[in-house]
Amino acid sequence: MKSIINYLSEIFRGISALIKGMMVTGYYFVHPREIVTQQYPENRKKLVMFERFKGEVVMIHNENNEHRCTACGICEMNCPNGSIEIISRMVTTEDGKKKRELARHIYHLGMCTFCNLCVKSCPSNALKMDQAFEHAVFNRTKLTKVLNRPGSALMKGVDK
């Protein structure tokens, strides 16, 4: 007798659990406001990405076209994919010292996996992740970018 009661209560418990599940999906079915899909090309103007979203690496420049990169090469060493190349040049300062300076910070977007290691490892916080994500181009060579802007110089006070 007890086994029969167990059998029947199992059936009813099973049915009520199934109905509970169906209530959830049924609720979403009749409430179109719960839809979370964003229709991308249409909402381009007001599209806001999450803060943690990593689109591409950029170099921080201030309004005087100055960056903080000292061409130390730590980001280049830390990049797992070899997507950063730093080309530096030697310059002589007014007081006659020889000093290394950034010529070009080359970034291969096509090889980047957006791991954030370059940004994390930079001792002078020269790099950051940008949120631009529309990177499609017709030619692969366009994915190779120079991060320091033309004519930019090292910011005062940032030094080894």
Add this chain to the structure above:
Amino acid sequence: MSFNIYDFTSFTKSIDEGLMAVMSPFWAVTIEMILIGVAILAFYAVVGLYLVYAERKICAFMQCRIGPNRVGPYGFFQTIADLIKLLLKELIPIKNADKLLFNIAPFIVIIASFMAIAAIPFAKGLHAMDFNIGVFYVMAVSSLGVIGVLIAGWSSNNKYSLIGAMRSGAQIVSYELSVGLSLITVVILAGTLQFSAIVEGQATGWFIFKGHIPAVIAFLVFLVASTAETNRGPFDLAEAESELTAGFHTEYSGIKFAFFFLAEYMNMFIVASIAATVFLGGWMPFHIGGWEAFNHIMDFIPPFIWYIGKTAFVIFLMMWFKWTFPRLRIDQLLTLEWKYLLPINLFNIILMAFIVLMGWHF
């Protein structure tokens, strides 16, 4: 009872007599068969396409998505575009596959569902074949499709396909029992196996109301068992994507894959229309015995609309199941059938027989 406005009997009879008058009976029957074939084929294509669309939309809404929305307004022509794509795709020949069986399998699956649709009454007189053993015939024919599935799995020379096909076989063998027994429960109440007589018997109230408790239990059992029989989720072990890539149709491409896909949706449509016909009155409008005025108002809605509405309701329930419940394991599947559905069903038949004997139904 006045169905005169929407009665197709005289319409089909006049076509028959017109053809018989101008040619020999052989050619008249041939032409009638071709006409019915073309009509069912067109119906089949339209229903198949829009069931796929409906499934994608319903699934999307249940998962807080939008679903197809680019091709045409609300993505209405999405499945037509998909069909054109499938028609243009390459048919890839499989190395070491059994060529004959591999090519024949999709046709077996689709022919099985074609044969079943012939016996379904769409409206009064709109009925390709009114067998006196209609329920039996549909049950027999609709389970033929599994032969195609088994052949497809066997001939593909692929272990995933074979496992999928074998699972499907085990599933159909067990769940066919429950489908049959739950239909027999209603046949006891109706006292006939003929579809037109079953529908006529519901003129004073649908069987799910007339047979109250046992009829409702039979309806629920039929829903579960027929969902399993059509290989749909949560019983889609035969094509469990995460385990078997796509099960028995892994190796199929292009239009042959489309045949399997279409047959799956048509099987769902057939099962839903059997449920609608046997339990919910088929094309019969909603009638309450004795309420003449109410019944008369209900008669103004065409029977075809009633039929499609009820079928759509059952299809919606099956889609709701699919997008809510997780897939069963094979042992859970067999436990559900042999330990739960079958004993409930057998008890239910006795209960129904007792109620019919005592005259406790409406």
